[in-house]
Amino acid sequence: MATESSESEEEGKIRGGNDKLIVDDDLREMGKNAAWSVSSCKPGNGVNTLRDENLETYWQSDGLQPHLINIQFQKKVRLQLVALYVDFKLDESYTPSKISVRAGDGFHNLKEVKSVELVKPSGWVSISLSGADPRETFVNTFMLQIAMLSNHLNGRDTHIRQIKVYGPRPNPIPRQPFQFTSTEFITYSTLR
Amino acid sequence: METSKANLFWFLLMLIFGFVQNPERQRFIRLGDLARSPREKARLLKFPLAARDLLLRDNLTHIHPSFFFFCSPKATAPSLLVQFRRQNMETLLANCVEKNLTQFMFSNAIFLCERLLAQFPSEVNLQLLARCYLSNSQPYSAYYILKGSKTPESRYLFAFSCFKLDLLGEAESALLSTEQVPGGAAGHYLLGLIYRYAGRKNSSIQQFRMALSCDPLCWEAYAELCSLGAAGDASVVFGNVAAQRLQKTNVSQRINFSEGESRDQLIDSDKASKDTSVWQTEHVSGENQQDLKVKQLGAEILPDSDKQCNGSSHTNGWDLKTPSPVLTQVLDAPPPMLYKNMRRPEVEGLMYVHGESRRKFVSEEESSEAPEESGRRRSARIAARRKIPLFHSYGKDSHVLHHSPSESNGVPSLSSMIGKCRIQSSKEATTSGQSIGDTGSSVDDEQNSNPRGSSPNPFSLMSGISEVLNLLKILGDGHRHLLMYNCQEALLVYQKLSEKQYNTHWVLMQVGKAYVELQDYFNADSVFTLAHQKSPYALEGMDTYSTHLKEEMRLGYLAQELIAVDRLSPESWCASGNYYSLRKDHEAALKMFRRAIQLNDRFTYAHTLCGHELAALEDFEEAEKCYRKALSIDTRHYNAWYGLGMTYLHQEKFEFAQHQFQVALQINPRSSVIMCYFGIALHESKRNDEALKMMEKAIVADARNPLSKYFKANILADLGDYHRALEVLEELKDSAPHESSVHALLGKIYKQVKLYDKAVLNFGSALDLNPSPSDTVKIKACMERLTVPNELETEEDL
Numbered sequence: 001m002a003t004e005s006s007e008s009e010e011e012g013k014i015r016g017g018n019d020k021l022i023v024d025d026d027l028r029e030m031g032k033n034a035a036w037s038v039s040s041c042k043p044g045n046g047v048n049t050l051r052d053e054n055l056e057t058y059w060q061s062d063g064l065q066p067h068l069i070n071i072q073f074q075k076k077v078r079l080q081l082v083a084l085y086v087d088f089k090l091d092e093s094y095t096p097s098k099i100s101v102r103a104g105d106g107f108h109n110l111k112e113v114k115s116v117e118l119v120k121p122s123g124w125v126s127i128s129l130s131g132a133d134p135r136e137t138f139v140n141t142f143m144l145q146i147a148m149l150s151n152h153l154n155g156r157d158t159h160i161r162q163i164k165v166y167g168p169r170p171n172p173i174p175r176q177p178f179q180f181t182s183t184e185f186i187t188y189s190t191l192r
Numbered sequence: 193m194e195t196s197k198a199n200l201f202w203f204l205l206m207l208i209f210g211f212v213q214n215p216e217r218q219r220f221i222r223l224g225d226l227a228r229s230p231r232e233k234a235r236l237l238k239f240p241l242a243a244r245d246l247l248l249r250d251n252l253t254h255i256h257p258s259f260f261f262f263c264s265p266k267a268t269a270p271s272l273l274v275q276f277r278r279q280n281m282e283t284l285l286a287n288c289v290e291k292n293l294t295q296f297m298f299s300n301a302i303f304l305c306e307r308l309l310a311q312f313p314s315e316v317n318l319q320l321l322a323r324c325y326l327s328n329s330q331p332y333s334a335y336y337i338l339k340g341s342k343t344p345e346s347r348y349l350f351a352f353s354c355f356k357l358d359l360l361g362e363a364e365s366a367l368l369s370t371e372q373v374p375g376g377a378a379g380h381y382l383l384g385l386i387y388r389y390a391g392r393k394n395s396s397i398q399q400f401r402m403a404l405s406c407d408p409l410c411w412e413a414y415a416e417l418c419s420l421g422a423a424g425d426a427s428v429v430f431g432n433v434a435a436q437r438l439q440k441t442n443v444s445q446r447i448n449f450s451e452g453e454s455r456d457q458l459i460d461s462d463k464a465s466k467d468t469s470v471w472q473t474e475h476v477s478g479e480n481q482q483d484l485k486v487k488q489l490g491a492e493i494l495p496d497s498d499k500q501c502n503g504s505s506h507t508n509g510w511d512l513k514t515p516s517p518v519l520t521q522v523l524d525a526p527p528p529m530l531y532k533n534m535r536r537p538e539v540e541g542l543m544y545v546h547g548e549s550r551r552k553f554v555s556e557e558e559s560s561e562a563p564e565e566s567g568r569r570r571s572a573r574i575a576a577r578r579k580i581p582l583f584h585s586y587g588k589d590s591h592v593l594h595h596s597p598s599e600s601n602g603v604p605s606l607s608s609m610i611g612k613c614r615i616q617s618s619k620e621a622t623t624s625g626q627s628i629g630d631t632g633s634s635v636d637d638e639q640n641s642n643p644r645g646s647s648p649n650p651f652s653l654m655s656g657i658s659e660v661l662n663l664l665k666i667l668g669d670g671h672r673h674l675l676m677y678n679c680q681e682a683l684l685v686y687q688k689l690s691e692k693q694y695n696t697h698w699v700l701m702q703v704g705k706a707y708v709e710l711q712d713y714f715n716a717d718s719v720f721t722l723a724h725q726k727s728p729y730a731l732e733g734m735d736t737y738s739t740h741l742k743e744e745m746r747l748g749y750l751a752q753e754l755i756a757v758d759r760l761s762p763e764s765w766c767a768s769g770n771y772y773s774l775r776k777d778h779e780a781a782l783k784m785f786r787r788a789i790q791l792n793d794r795f796t797y798a799h800t801l802c803g804h805e806l807a808a809l810e811d812f813e814e815a816e817k818c819y820r821k822a823l824s825i826d827t828r829h830y831n832a833w834y835g836l837g838m839t840y841l842h843q844e845k846f847e848f849a850q851h852q853f854q855v856a857l858q859i860n861p862r863s864s865v866i867m868c869y870f871g872i873a874l875h876e877s878k879r880n881d882e883a884l885k886m887m888e889k890a891i892v893a894d895a896r897n898p899l900s901k902y903f904k905a906n907i908l909a910d911l912g913d914y915h916r917a918l919e920v921l922e923e924l925k926d927s928a929p930h931e932s933s934v935h936a937l938l939g940k941i942y943k944q945v946k947l948y949d950k951a952v953l954n955f956g957s958a959l960d961l962n963p964s965p966s967d968t969v970k971i972k973a974c975m976e977r978l979t980v981p982n983e984l985e986t987e988e989d990l
Binding site: 172 | 711713739740742776801804808810831834838841842844863864865866872876897898899902906928930931932933936937940961962963964965966967968969970972973976
């Protein structure tokens with residue numbers, strides 16, 4: 001069951017972007033355990049380009065808007081952050097403008113979690129999935145869908161160069177309710 | 193008349209025979225010319241066979257087994273017809289090759305040796321070539337040329353090449369094809385390693401033990417036994433039996449020491465007698481090992497520096513050439529050899545008195561790294577030799593040998609040339625020996641040095657031996673304790689060392705590891721930093737250091753330093769891997785550890801660290817594989833057992849986890865961390881009583897470990913025993929006030945017992961202490977739903 005924030009229509013404008021992706025230490029990339037798929041693609045610019053760690057290659061959609069990227073996990077995971085690499089200077093009318101992030105159990109019950117508008121981004125753009133409530137830091141879900149609703153300059157298709165999805169690190173000590181914070185506890189918690 | 197006719201007949205026969213064989217080699221020598229003094233001449237006339245040794249002295253002759261002497265009718269100057277070889281191509285090349293080997297000019301040595309072997313194919317030359325190849329890291333070449341050789345030294349070298357090429361089966365069969373393993377202690381050690389690599393633990397233990405009994409100074413064998421967990425008590429292994437063994441093997445060396453020293457005394461005192469003393473030492477070197485014992489008798493008398501005595505002692509020695517009791521005693525104690533330095537193995541009982549043996553002397557002398565300066569104190573020498581392999585007994589001979597050509601007057605030109613060659617090489621050998629094992633004395637010109645101290649006696653030898661063995665006892669004891677994880681004992685033992693020995697890299701590494709095992713990371717850090725400062729080139733043990741250094745900056749710097757020192761050592765890559773791991777970049781860390789494994793597949797710790805990284809990346813299957821690989825190399829590597837246990841815990845396979853932790857605990861019974869996790873595994877398998885007992889054990893084992901109490905409280909809370917849990921936690925809160933999980937757990941339990949205000953208080957303090965985001969969520973959720981009992985909460989919350 002997806003936790004949706006009550007203000008699901010909240011809009012945020014994001015300008016610019018970072019060259020380097022800077023993420024908190026307590027987050028880890030979750031994309032490896034997921035199945036990635038896209039609504040459409042041009043041959044040669046398929047879904048692999050989204051995960052190849054190469055910012056030169058990009059995914060180009062080839063159909064009707066909205067263009068969708070689907071990320072499906074085998075079990076419910078907590079997600080906190082989505083990071084996209086898009087560049088207006090290189091892609092111009094292919095750069096996405098309105099993006100909606102949806103979560104749910106599958107294609108049938110996705111609900112929007114976050115909606116942002118990008119203004120001439122160039123670099124990494126981070127979309128936080130947390131709600132205002134501290135209890136809603138994470139989105140606990142089976143599936144995430146990133147929908148490109150419209151592009152800059154009313155372009156039809158979109159280019160995305162790279163995507164990363166982040167969630168919290170699990171407790172390194174199995175079967176424990178809380179994680180350790182002080183160095184003393186941490187030193188005694190493992191043997192290397 | 194008849195005799196002269198008979199002689200004539202034989203002479204003609206020899207002539208023909210000799211010419212057919214090798215015209216240039218024949219030569220007539222007048223016995224009278226051989227003698228350098230009237231006394232010698234008289235002696236020669238009396239004992240014509242003595243001429244053989246005079247020829248040896250001249251370094252010119254290879255004596256053909258059959259020689260005939262031809263007496264002139266007047267019997268004034270009996271002449272000797274011998275088949276001899278002058279200092280020819282073979283020995284020249286061999287000397288040169290040996291010299292190149294000592295000077296690390298391997299390609300030159302190989303080239304010359306190949307010429308030598310082509311011209312004079314023989315077993316000895318083949319061995320020399322194999323040695324050249326092995327020195328030049330070409331075990332495959334050595335393997336091919338030595339294939340099928342039967343002599344002991346060849347078999348040893350062949351087995352070594354097979355070992356280097358990872359052909360363990362062939363190596364084993366080469367070493368086992370006869371009853372006695374060739375190479376003595378080194379052969380047993382090699383065989384032990386082969387068995388160990390093949391996983392045949394008991395056989396390897398047996399072999400290492402035999403190696404130690406052959407040569408008590410074969411420390412590596414003892415270290416291997418320790419790591420296999422089968423080491424005997426150090427005081428027994430390096431005890432009286434070892435002392436006796438060492439004494440036996442060193443006795444022959446001692447004799448030559450004495451000869452050398454006494455000879456020096458002679459030189460100083462009496463130039464005229466130089467010839468005779470030289471003659472005697474030549475004689476010694478030319479003789480079989482069997483005769484060395486005999487020389488002892490001669491040696492004792494020598495210091496008197498009495499010409500008459502010398503003469504008589506020579507004769508005595510000569511006459512008593514092969515007394516049988518001496519023979520057995522000496523054959524009982526073959527001089528040991530450490531294969532690591534690729535010595536020429538001793539030909540046991542197959543001594544040639546001919547060119548081969550001469551080459552052997554030269555080789556031993558030149559390849560010997562032991563300080564052979566006769567002027568030094570013997571105990572210092574022996575102590576120094578602890579770090580240097582025990583040299584061949586002939587080393588003494590050759591050392592002594594080289595003096596003679598330079599010192600005697602009227603030396604024929606050829607011999608002086610060879611002598612000079614040897615002097616230079618022996619000078620190099622001794623200087624290298626000095627740099628390695630010097631305990632303080634530096635001698636420019638060993639020939640002119642005066643013997644320090646008194647003339648040799650058995651007591652200085654014994655004291656040297658006992659000093660070495662005492663040192664080894666301490667080190668052995670400490671090492672064994674460390675590998676049995678009795679760290680406190682190990683530390684105490686190492687404290688007994690002298691300061692000089694303690695501050696060596698190896699010992700400091702041991703001490704550091706002991707502290708690490710005790711989880712006293714602060715002390716470990718100081719010891720490791722000291723060790724690293726002292727010897728920044730020494731990489732052994734740096735992997736352990738890097739694992740426990742938790743400061744990013746320092747660790748990064750260390751990793752860079754180590755890679756700069758040696759890019760091809762697995763320890764440096766382990767250090768960089770640990771750096772990335774500290775920064776939680778597990779992918780990069782994994783890459784580094786994989787590189788370390790590529791460099792040395794048998795580096796157990798790299799496999800374990802790989803496993804840890806994979807576990808952190810939650811790839812448990814791969815992690816398991818890595819851990820099992822580590823365990824296949826070293827079954828006693830308890831970190832790998834622990835790692836396996838943790839992966840099973842993560843995968844919720846609690847039964848398996850228990851088993852792994854149990855084995856780990858058997859190996860290292862004092863680790864409170866292992867006990868804690870064992871307890872958790874037991875608890876999850878519902879064996880709660882045992883779990884609690886295990887936690888108690890953990891608390892007792894290491895009072896500083898707060899986790900044992902924490903886990904205990906957790907178990908108690910799970911079991912519903914809230915009051916005891918609260919007691920434990922309150923105690924823990926006092927000793928560790930900054931740990932948010934303690935407060936959080938307290939809060940949770942208070943909530944359970946409906947002491948809501950206390951619960952809120954604790955939750956608040958938990959939040960103040962900066963828990964992780966997921967914990968923050970949990971705690972806040974708990975606070976909000978204070979009145980709702982825990983069971984009704986959704987899975988996201990507690």
